[in-house]
Amino acid sequence: MKELVHDAARRARVAAATLALTTRAIKDSALQAMADALEAGSAEILAANAIDVDRACGDGTSEDVIDRLSLDEQRIRACADGLRDIAALPDPVGEVVRGSTLPNGLQLQQIRVPMGVIGMIYEGRPNVTADAAAICLKAGSAVLLRGSSSASASNTAIIDIMRAALAESGLPKDAIQQIPADDRSSATHLMQARGLVDLVIPRGGAGLIKAVVEESTVPVIETGVGNCHVYVDADADLDMALAIVLNAKTHRTSVCNAAESLLVHKSVADSFVPRVVTALQDLGVTVHGDPAFCAVNADVTPATEQDHAAEYLSLDISARVVESIDEAIAHIRTYSSGHTEAIVTSSLAASTRFTTGVDSAAVMINASTRFTDGGELGFGAEIGISTQKLHARGPMGLTEMTTTTYVVTGDGHTR
Amino acid sequence: MKELVHDAARRARVAAATLALTTRAIKDSALQAMADALEAGSAEILAANAIDVDRACGDGTSEDVIDRLSLDEQRIRACADGLRDIAALPDPVGEVVRGSTLPNGLQLQQIRVPMGVIGMIYEGRPNVTADAAAICLKAGSAVLLRGSSSASASNTAIIDIMRAALAESGLPKDAIQQIPADDRSSATHLMQARGLVDLVIPRGGAGLIKAVVEESTVPVIETGVGNCHVYVDADADLDMALAIVLNAKTHRTSVCNAAESLLVHKSVADSFVPRVVTALQDLGVTVHGDPAFCAVNADVTPATEQDHAAEYLSLDISARVVESIDEAIAHIRTYSSGHTEAIVTSSLAASTRFTTGVDSAAVMINASTRFTDGGELGFGAEIGISTQKLHARGPMGLTEMTTTTYVVTGDGHTR
Numbered sequence: 043m044k045e046l047v048h049d050a051a052r053r054a055r056v057a058a059a060t061l062a063l064t065t066r067a068i069k070d071s072a073l074q075a076m077a078d079a080l081e082a083g084s085a086e087i088l089a090a091n092a093i094d095v096d097r098a099c100g101d102g103t104s105e106d107v108i109d110r111l112s113l114d115e116q117r118i119r120a121c122a123d124g125l126r127d128i129a130a131l132p133d134p135v136g137e138v139v140r141g142s143t144l145p146n147g148l149q150l151q152q153i154r155v156p157m158g159v160i161g162m163i164y165e166g167r168p169n170v171t172a173d174a175a176a177i178c179l180k181a182g183s184a185v186l187l188r189g190s191s192s193a194s195a196s197n198t199a200i201i202d203i204m205r206a207a208l209a210e211s212g213l214p215k216d217a218i219q220q221i222p223a224d225d226r227s228s229a230t231h232l233m234q235a236r237g238l239v240d241l242v243i244p245r246g247g248a249g250l251i252k253a254v255v256e257e258s259t260v261p262v263i264e265t266g267v268g269n270c271h272v273y274v275d276a277d278a279d280l281d282m283a284l285a286i287v288l289n290a291k292t293h294r295t296s297v298c299n300a301a302e303s304l305l306v307h308k309s310v311a312d313s314f315v316p317r318v319v320t321a322l323q324d325l326g327v328t329v330h331g332d333p334a335f336c337a338v339n340a341d342v343t344p345a346t347e348q349d350h351a352a353e354y355l356s357l358d359i360s361a362r363v364v365e366s367i368d369e370a371i372a373h374i375r376t377y378s379s380g381h382t383e384a385i386v387t388s389s390l391a392a393s394t395r396f397t398t399g400v401d402s403a404a405v406m407i408n409a410s411t412r413f414t415d416g417g418e419l420g421f422g423a424e425i426g427i428s429t430q431k432l433h434a435r436g437p438m439g440l441t442e443m444t445t446t447t448y449v450v451t452g453d454g455h456t457r
Numbered sequence: 458m459k460e461l462v463h464d465a466a467r468r469a470r471v472a473a474a475t476l477a478l479t480t481r482a483i484k485d486s487a488l489q490a491m492a493d494a495l496e497a498g499s500a501e502i503l504a505a506n507a508i509d510v511d512r513a514c515g516d517g518t519s520e521d522v523i524d525r526l527s528l529d530e531q532r533i534r535a536c537a538d539g540l541r542d543i544a545a546l547p548d549p550v551g552e553v554v555r556g557s558t559l560p561n562g563l564q565l566q567q568i569r570v571p572m573g574v575i576g577m578i579y580e581g582r583p584n585v586t587a588d589a590a591a592i593c594l595k596a597g598s599a600v601l602l603r604g605s606s607s608a609s610a611s612n613t614a615i616i617d618i619m620r621a622a623l624a625e626s627g628l629p630k631d632a633i634q635q636i637p638a639d640d641r642s643s644a645t646h647l648m649q650a651r652g653l654v655d656l657v658i659p660r661g662g663a664g665l666i667k668a669v670v671e672e673s674t675v676p677v678i679e680t681g682v683g684n685c686h687v688y689v690d691a692d693a694d695l696d697m698a699l700a701i702v703l704n705a706k707t708h709r710t711s712v713c714n715a716a717e718s719l720l721v722h723k724s725v726a727d728s729f730v731p732r733v734v735t736a737l738q739d740l741g742v743t744v745h746g747d748p749a750f751c752a753v754n755a756d757v758t759p760a761t762e763q764d765h766a767a768e769y770l771s772l773d774i775s776a777r778v779v780e781s782i783d784e785a786i787a788h789i790r791t792y793s794s795g796h797t798e799a800i801v802t803s804s805l806a807a808s809t810r811f812t813t814g815v816d817s818a819a820v821m822i823n824a825s826t827r828f829t830d831g832g833e834l835g836f837g838a839e840i841g842i843s844t845q846k847l848h849a850r851g852p853m854g855l856t857e858m859t860t861t862t863y864v865v866t867g868d869g870h871t872r
Contacts, residue, residue: 063813144835148824157846158816236670240846255651259671261847282869289871397864398478401573409563409867418872419863420559431572431655431860432676433848445846448834449812452824454697456704457833 043222047186047231050219051238054159054184057214061182062156064213066133072211073176077125079207080172080200084118090199091168098192106296106356110166111193121172124423128176131422134440135182149451154444156182158240161221161232162425163188163254165246168196174243175204175218177425181443186239188221188229190246197223233258240445245426248353248379263433265426268298268381269353270411273370273396275387276307280314282408283386287318289410290384292325296355298427299382299414303350304361305370311363322359331361350377367392371399378402380429382414403429403436458637462601462646465634466653469574469599472629476597477571479628481548487626488591492540494622495587495615499533505614506583513607521711521770525581526608536584539838540591546837549855550597564866569859571597573655576636576647577840578603578669580661583611589658590619590633592840596858601654603636603644605661612638648673655860660841663768663794678848680841683713683796684768685826688785688811690802691722695729697823698801702733704825705799707740711770713842714797714829718765719776720785726778737774746776765792782807786814793817795844797829818844818851 061069080087091113098108137154144150160183162174171187178185189197197220205215221228233242236259244254248267255262272290274283290301306314311334319329319338329335330345342361349360350373364370374383384406385396393407404414414437416424421439428434434442476484495502506528513523552569559565575598577589586602593600604612612635620630636643648657651674659669663682670677687705689698705716721729726749734744734753744750745760757776764775765788779785789798799821800811808822819829829852831839836854843849849857 142835144833148828148834150834152851155816256674261845262676263847279869285869285871293872393866397862402862404863404865407864407866409865409870410872412872413563413865413867413870414863418559419563419565419865420557430676432678435860436567436863445850447812447817448819448829448851449822450819450824450828450834451808451822452828454694454700455824455828456700457708457825457827 043225043227044231047221047228048235048238050186050221051159051235053216054186054219055238057216058156058158058184060214061179061184061217064182068211068213069133069180069182070129072208072213073125073129073180075207075211076176076204077122077129079203080118080122080125083199083203084115087118087196087199087203088113088115090195093195094168094193103192104356107166110296111168113168113196117169121169124173125176128180128423131180131440133180134444139446146455147453148455151449152446153449154441155447157443157445159184159186159238160443161186161188161235161239161242161260163229163232163242163244163250165190165250166193168193168200170245171197171200172204173423174425175201177423177440177443179217181440183443184217186219186221186232188232189223191223194223230257233260233262236260243426263426263428263438264430265428266298266381267353267379267429268300269302269351269377269379270299270382270384271303271305271374271378272301272384272386272411273305273367273374274307274310274314275367275385275389275392276309277389277392278307278310278386279388280310280317283314284318284321286384286386286408286410288321288325290412291322291327291359292357293410293412295357298353299411300355301384301411302352302354302359303377304359305364305373306361307367307370308363308365315363325357327357327359329359329361332363334363335361353379367395368399371396374400374402381427382406382411384409384411403427458640458642459646462636462643463650463653465601465636466574466650468631469601469634470653472631473571473573473599475629476594476599476632479597483626483628484548484595484597485544487623487628488540488544488595490622490626491591491619492537492544494618495533495537495540498614498618499530502533502611502614502618503528503530505610508610509583509608518607519771522581525711526583528583528611532584536587539588543591543595543838546595546855548595549859554861561870562868563870566864567861568864569856570862572858572860574599574601574653575858576601576603576650576654576657576675578644578647578657578659578665580605580665581608583608583615585660586612586615587619588838589840590616592838592855592858594632596855598858599632599634601634601636601647603647604638606638609638645672648675648677651675658841678841678843678853679845680843681713681796682768682794682844683715684717684766684792684794685714685797685799686718686720686789686793687716687799687801687826688720688782688789689722689725689729690782690800690804690807691724692804692807693722693725693801694803695725695732698729699733699736701799701801701823701825703736703740705827706737706742706774707772708825708827710772713768714826715770716799716826717767717769717774718792719774720779720788721776722782722785723778723780730778740772742772742774744774744776747778749778750776768794782810783814786811789815789817796842797821797826799824799826818842
């Protein structure tokens with residue numbers, strides 16, 4: 043398996059050298075061709091997806107996970123449109139990030155260049171397959187896609203279609219390759235292919251990400267574990283707070299930017315806690331609360347330490363009344379995964395305190411946590427949401443999939 | 458030892474929270490105080506340095522390494538001036554990297570924020586101690602300094618002086634801490650303090666950097682291994698080429714941006730090879746060459762595979778005649794550490810081909826490799842030179858020691 047993965051990486055390096063010299067026009071026409079091919083091949087993709095979904099249902103997989111795995115005509119069309127959107131975005135490669143003439147006459151340019159070979163290790167959603175491949179291609183890098191075995195039929199169908207479209211566009215097929223998912227060791231070999239793979243991005247649950255971070259010798263960007271908090275401040279508009287909590291928790295539960303924890307300032311607890319509990323329960327949410335929340339009704343279950351730390355990805359939320367904004371910040375610094383925190387407040391001082399106090403990739407002021415998303419924030423495309431501080435933090439778009447080089451031009455300059 | 462290191466990291470986290478809220482004016486006055494204190498304490502530092510140097514001489518340490526270890530009044534003054542230069546630089550924290558109002562009215566800002574706690578694991582040079590501490594402080598992060606045991610007396614003296622100056626400036630002493638170097642395990646515990654340390658930067662020889670990359674569970678930026686090449690093209694001005702080769706090789710041998718390998722296009726080999734060999738030998742350089750170089754005189758030794766791959770850090774250079782620029786590029790892609798490559802040419806096509814063909818942090822066109830340096834390139838300060846592609850590539854200044862956060866302001870926005 044090691045040789046298989048390393049051989050794929052070597053072929054990807056060769057393809058990457060070609061991609062690095064490929065103009066935007068050619069990359070974009072390949073992306074358009076891939077989009078058309080995905081739509082034209084939707085029957086094939088859906089047939090493969092049905093195999094994956096049937097197997098998952100047979101395994102008693104949860105509804106949320108089935109939702110993430112499932113494709114339909116509309117989702118395939120959305121995928122293809124995503125590829126067209128990426129084609130329409132500016133090419134990050136070649137951008138002069140910084141440039142100046144130094145006092146001694148040396149001309150300095152920092153230029154954006156492709157990363158090289160990117161390994162994606164991800165779970166569930168087969169639409170990630172097309173997205174990730176397209177973003178890496180546009181950013182001039184080859185990609186090795188190691189999806190989950192539960193989506194392997196869907197992924198194979200999508201990747202085969204994209205590779206055929208690449209070849210028809212005159213680009214190397216090996217710029218997009220599938221790493222087999224039937225053996226756990228393939229992921230390990232991918233993340234330890236130091237010198238062959240420039241970057242590994244794990245995208246999935248906390249367990250996957252922890253394993254990659256610990257085992258990888260290739261540089262890693264951690265993504266997407268989201269224990270996101272909504273803090274309802276003393277100065278909150280409570281109607282707004284209710285709408286934001288309900289949206290953040292229930293708009294889509296299986297995503298990393300869904301809220302998992304609710305904090306309410308004690309001064310608004312009496313009026314807000316009963317209201318939010320009832321509204322959440324009406325939408326099918328189980329509230330895991332502190333005594334103040336439990337007092338509302340018997341359907342609220344007592345919150346444990348595990349509840350505060352949990353990324354439920356389901357219709358569950360942990361909830362707590364706090365004495366102050368600083369207690370809210372301290373709670374978040376203790377339990378947050380560093381993804382997104384929201385504050386609902388009309389106080390400028392409170393919003394500033396919250397923004398500088400928490401230490402997360404994104405902070406929402408009077409907005410739902412669901413907006414931490416490359417598409418929503420106008421980045422045009424997203425390969426994942428980084429929850430680490432190195433290289434990229436928050437939604438990662440095309441720019442984050444590149445690196446830079448310094449080009450210094452002299453006229454015989456020596457020191 | 459683990460508890461000692463982790464306790465230091467925990468104290469550093471507390472200090473970092475204070476630093477994140479500290480204004481530039483206070484950070485700058487602390488840096489000025491540190492600079493003054495280093496100069497005022499030079500006798501103390503030199504006495505400590507003498508202990509380190511004496512021990513190193515007794516151990517039969519090489520001259521280059523002794524040079525890197527040695528301090529004198531002038532180097533201490535340069536250190537202090539470096540701190541003053543850092544104080545004069547703009548504060549990277551708070552910079553709005555990107556900002557816009559989205560179509561739905563959400564206000565998006567990407568803001569530069571401190572990294573948190575940075576671990577430095579480094580060898581030799583005690584001046585790195587003051588530099589690294591100052592850069593981290595200015596960038597709003599606490600730093601844990603794990604220098605080499607060979608410089609431990611010097612480092613202790615420098616760090617004690619800086620901590621006292623910090624405290625006098627009203628900042629937490631624990632923003633700068635020394636990790637004991639007498640036990641190898643302290644470095645391991647530092648690089649595995651995941652969740653307590655945000656970033657580890659190894660700075661030193663290839664062995665150190667490899668160990669950190671392999672053992673660290675904290676994100677790492679690789680620095681500074683430099684097998685730098687000078688390629689003399691068919692269209693080179695040979696006087697310029699000679700000056701650049703001599704400067705790149707002999708200006709200072711113990712640094713990562715010194716040239717270690719010379720490639721000469723065959724069409725200029727007859728005139729250039731004898732000239733460059735003689736000039737290098739006159740300056741005490743041992744040339745390890747291919748048959749064309751060996752033919753010049755008996756003092757040229759045959760180059761082995763190890764020579765091509767070596768970062769000598771001494772008066773040695775490997776040398777080879779190549780058939781074409783593409784062979785030069787292929788040689789560099791095979792043997793380079795990805796630090797700096799130089800081309801000497803008057804051909805625009807050749808310089809473009811070289812720039813896009815090699816895959817290194819910096820490319821010099823008609824300039825010495827010695828210019829890959831934060832100070833030389835006008836960054837004002839440098840904590841090391843990254844040879845990896847993630848986060849930072851090339852000389853790392855203040856900006857590279859920060860991360861960012863997205864702040865999104867709405868008015869009750871939901872999806």
